[in-house]
Amino acid sequence: MYVYNDFDQAFVRERVAQFRAQVARRIDGSLTEDEFRPLRLMNGLYLQLHAYMLRVAVPYGTLNPSQMRQLAHIAERFDKGYGHFTTRQNIQFNWPKLEDVPDILDALADVEMHAIQTSGNTIRNVTADHFAGAAEDEIADTRPVAELLRQWSTDHPEFQFLPRKFKIAITGSPNDRAVTRAHDIGLRMVRNDAGEAGFEVIVGGGLGRTPMIGKVIRDFLPQADLLPYVEAVVSVWNLLGRRDNKYKARIKITVHENGIDTIRDMVESRFEQIQPQFGGVDQQILAQIEQHFLPPTFHPKSVDAYEAARLANPAFRSWSDTNLAPHKAPGYSIVSISLKKPGATPGDATADQMRAMADIAERYGHSELRVSHEQNIILPHVQKSNLPAVYQALREADLASANIGLISDIIACPGMDYCALATARSIPIAQEIAVRFDELKLEHDIGPLKIKISGCINACGHHHVGHIGILGLDRAGVENYQITLGGDHTEDAVIGEKTGPGFSADEVVPAIERIVGAYLSLRHGRGETFLEAFRRVGIEPFKTALYDSEAKADAA
């Protein structure tokens, strides 16, 4: 993975030193909160409901074991012994004290990490396919491009006063695991007719209060043109984007109001203007970055021990059925470590669990870890012969839940348990759904089903693209949950449809049970997933299940 050069080291250290002085000036009264707030936001420090929150960037979701151990150390030394992995592949600490934050940032710099541009009106952490460099279906590992984008976007002089935040996602696989269609810019690697690899460029996607699926601005962009093209997009939006109304400032609204064809023309003309100025320096830097992302040497080894363990241990078989994905190298698997034990907080890991994952990655996983946008941790390269040992080590760390992609593998934002913007809680709803379906022992029979929960309209929990989406709202001083169905976050992205009136906190789990019950009774066998069944029959049978039984119960 990428190793900081002298410039990166000096830059990150200097930013920590600047922030240390800014915190000191805030505490001694030289800076007011109005003056300090933009400075702390530039360094990822929020003030939430009960405490400050520090959001640390995990660039394109990639971590090495020493970084993971340092996150564990920070959790114990400066927080309450845990961290929360987010839908943008970052980690948040929920209880730092203001005075400690410069020390935390120094501790991060020790392992080449930072919190720069994790908040505010900036180009945020570039998110990527969490299977990058390992996936069987991948054209290329796009993390070097993501790192190039990170370096380019950090303190970019033209983009210091953007209309609003700006989020980029990238995937090297035609099967989109990075939600590229719900980002300001989505980059999806494809091949052209000549067989060359390049990017489909998507702009103007986003969730939040005005959810929109991104539109294709370029079918095929050669990789060599990527950086000037992305710069042209941000540049056009920087001029056109509305600063009069923060709800209309994101590029999705700019694209919607001006039309994709106008935006495309402006971007192409800006691109022509700036492309020669790059003079190939971006490609030279990219070539250097690529040297840091060379794949490990894979050694094919017998899978007999793995197959024998599957036969001997039903729990291991169940885990390997759900938590493994095909690897490009023979004899290897991609392991997803579930941070979704039923009853636990989605995305949370204790310091001990972080250390356990670091140890396992070091011993069995070529020292690589990834954070997925689905709030799980990935070991991208594990030899199948080592899987029984990995499983055993995960069990010892209470990390062996066999539920990836199933109903209890729920995305949930922090909601009103932590977030100052939230209108209702998300975490308890996720906990109750997961516990209920664990009790029913139906999860594996139900099959692939993605529930995504947001505690407010800003949609950090991606509820619009959940197969079942749940949005927590404040209805006259009571938590109320609106349900959407049929959303999809993949390359065929779709915004889910609202079912109708919302449900109180007590009614959500029974409502989800009725939806799942309807699916089980109408599906064409186990081969038809929830989403496929929904697409075949539409929303009506689910509405009937949701509301008619309720009406009957009321009448009874």
Next chain:
Amino acid sequence: MSRQFTPKVVTANALLEGDVVWLTADDRWTRDIHEAELIEEEAHGQIRLIEASRQTGTVVGVYLADARPGPLGPEPIHFREEFRTRGPSNYTHGKQVEA
């Protein structure tokens, strides 16, 4: 006739810890809502808000929150304010254990 005024408390977060605090009648910041001043008159509330907002060296994000009298002192009305007196529901962290 003016509409009924809902009593208020002045609340904020402490600058150093970020912890939730409320303003008392004798101008202290308390971590216990029961010790807060229950403001029963709108004009007085505005004055207390202005006074509290000047204290930028100790607190952040001052605002007035609806409250009602209870046996031990002011109590929150809205669920958000209730959570602020307690802490998160997924762990026993925050005020529910640090009182």
